[in-house]
Amino acid sequence: MKLHVLTLFPEMILQGLAPSIIGRAVEKNILSLEAVNIRDYTLNKHGKVDDYTYGGGAGMLMQAQPVFDAWKAVTGGKRVRTIYLTPQGIPFTQKMAKELAGEEELVFLCGHYEGIDERVLEEVVTDYVSIGDYVLTGGELPAMVMIDAVARLVPGVLGNETSAEDESFHNDLLEYPQYSRPEVWHEKKVPEVLLSGNHAKISKWRLEQSEARTLKFRPDLYEKYREKQHLIKRLSKDKRNNIHMMESLSRGRGEVLYSEGENLIIFDREAATCMMTAENEETARKLSEKLPPETKWVISNQNFVKEVLESLGYGLWGSCSQYLYTAKESLPVRYKEIRSLKTEDVPYVSSRYEHDTEEYIRERIQAGDMYGAFDHGRQIGFVGLHTEGSMGLLYVEEGYRRQGIAESLEAYCVNRCLEKSRTPYGHVMEGNTASEHLQEKLGFYKASRSVYWLSGGKG
Numbered sequence: 001m002k003l004h005v006l007t008l009f010p011e012m013i014l015q016g017l018a019p020s021i022i023g024r025a026v027e028k029n030i031l032s033l034e035a036v037n038i039r040d041y042t043l044n045k046h047g048k049v050d051d052y053t054y055g056g057g058a059g060m061l062m063q064a065q066p067v068f069d070a071w072k073a074v075t076g077g078k079r080v081r082t083i084y085l086t087p088q089g090i091p092f093t094q095k096m097a098k099e100l101a102g103e104e105e106l107v108f109l110c111g112h113y114e115g116i117d118e119r120v121l122e123e124v125v126t127d128y129v130s131i132g133d134y135v136l137t138g139g140e141l142p143a144m145v146m147i148d149a150v151a152r153l154v155p156g157v158l159g160n161e162t163s164a165e166d167e168s169f170h171n172d173l174l175e176y177p178q179y180s181r182p183e184v185w186h187e188k189k190v191p192e193v194l195l196s197g198n199h200a201k202i203s204k205w206r207l208e209q210s211e212a213r214t215l216k217f218r219p220d221l222y223e224k225y226r227e228k229q230h231l232i233k234r235l236s237k238d239k240r241n242n243i244h245m246m247e248s249l250s251r252g253r254g255e256v257l258y259s260e261g262e263n264l265i266i267f268d269r270e271a272a273t274c275m276m277t278a279e280n281e282e283t284a285r286k287l288s289e290k291l292p293p294e295t296k297w298v299i300s301n302q303n304f305v306k307e308v309l310e311s312l313g314y315g316l317w318g319s320c321s322q323y324l325y326t327a328k329e330s331l332p333v334r335y336k337e338i339r340s341l342k343t344e345d346v347p348y349v350s351s352r353y354e355h356d357t358e359e360y361i362r363e364r365i366q367a368g369d370m371y372g373a374f375d376h377g378r379q380i381g382f383v384g385l386h387t388e389g390s391m392g393l394l395y396v397e398e399g400y401r402r403q404g405i406a407e408s409l410e411a412y413c414v415n416r417c418l419e420k421s422r423t424p425y426g427h428v429m430e431g432n433t434a435s436e437h438l439q440e441k442l443g444f445y446k447a448s449r450s451v452y453w454l455s456g457g458k459g
């Protein structure tokens with residue numbers, strides 16, 4: 001990712017970020033960061049970049065010419081995403097950070113004094129962003145805040161383990177309290193449960209702590225969380241058929257785009273996937289108009305929804321059986337050489353798994369959601385979770401099949417899900433009897449309705 005900052009204080013940006021994790025990523029060439037001094041572009045022979053405002057009023061304004069020429073020097077006049085940092089902008093959020101992390105190149109424009117001449121803003125700025133309801137003396141600190149929040153989401157900027165943590169099921173809640181050594185400090189003991197080694201119990205305790213904190217410090221977030229929990233509870237009345245939606249919501253990934261009785265759209269932004277149910281054909285038609293244009297996949301387990309979407313130009317990719325594992329007990333894993341995959345394992349996986357792109361595999365591995373089987377250190381298979389939460393991505397090398405390795409990989413994946421208090425589930429292509437047998441052998445239950453995966457549509 002390429003980052004450019006247009007500023008009157010370039011050293012503030014460079015020196016501010018250099019010692020940080022972001023600075024390290026720049027050194028490793030994962031990011032490029034350039035700070036351009038707007039003053040270098042003024043045509044005024046005294047180096048002036050500001051002047052009085054027309055119409056009167058206190059203070060000086062940054063003039064259009066040097067800002068425009070600095071921007072043009074950086075972008076070559078191309079319409080690169082250009083963010084103007086201003087208290088008048090829309091509030092910066094994690095959601096916005098995620099979206100910006102997908103860009104190849106970003107320009108940050110930092111204002112000073114009373115702001116910048118409106119005419120140049122109209123020509124170059126694509127996004128007006130504020131970092132909160134308070135006034136700062138300039139846009140440099142806000143730009144650094146945004147760069148930190150966006151860049152840490154770029155693959156490779158953080159280590160493997162850290163990024164995996166990022167996607168915890170606590171997404172809608174504030175973090176729980178954490179403890180490190182020593183066990184006793186100032187006569188305060190680390191909570192007993194954290195020393196128990198019981199992952200399910202620890203998850204439960206952390207969730208309770210997160211809930212209590214959110215209620216206390218962020219009642220606004222807590223209210224949203226409760227509405228979601230309410231919906232999850234309603235869906236749980238038919239858990240086998242609804243587990244895909246329940247998991248999407250409880251992992252904090254699915255946003256409720258629409259909810260009114262049976263009419264429901266859940267959107268997983270990162271997976272660009274909508275999960276949709278409708279009361280009848282007519283409401284299905286209405287709901288389909290609400291699908292966001294960036295939707296790549298729609299999942300539904302209603303035949304009439306499938307038909308409505310097909311009539312609208314969506315293509316049926318597959319009909320699947322939905323399987324879920326409802327027991328709390330972990331499964332025995334007979335094959336012993338299984339571990340989490342790392343970035344260096346990407347080439348192996350992507351060369352053997354033709355259903356998805358290398359980019360997708362890399363993202364899945366970096367999210368900490370893929371596991372591999374090895375024979376004396378050489379990889380022979382893998383399994384993982386898809387972005388929207390279903391188990392899949394299963395492969396075992398030719399010479400190693402029919403030895404229960406796929407079963408062990410799936411069991412291993414189930415156990416990791418249980419540790420995170422997730423309900424393991426998966427979609428098996430209808431007709432794939434080998435996979436159906438495996439699900440049943442592991443103790444999965446089959447949902448009564450088929451799940452349809454549809455692609456395309458408006459996009």
Ligand code: 6GU
Pocket residue numbers: 084085086087089129130131132133134135136137138139142
């Ligand atoms: Cl983006 N700029 C300035 N100058 N002040 C701010 C801000 C931005 N966000 C909050 N306060």
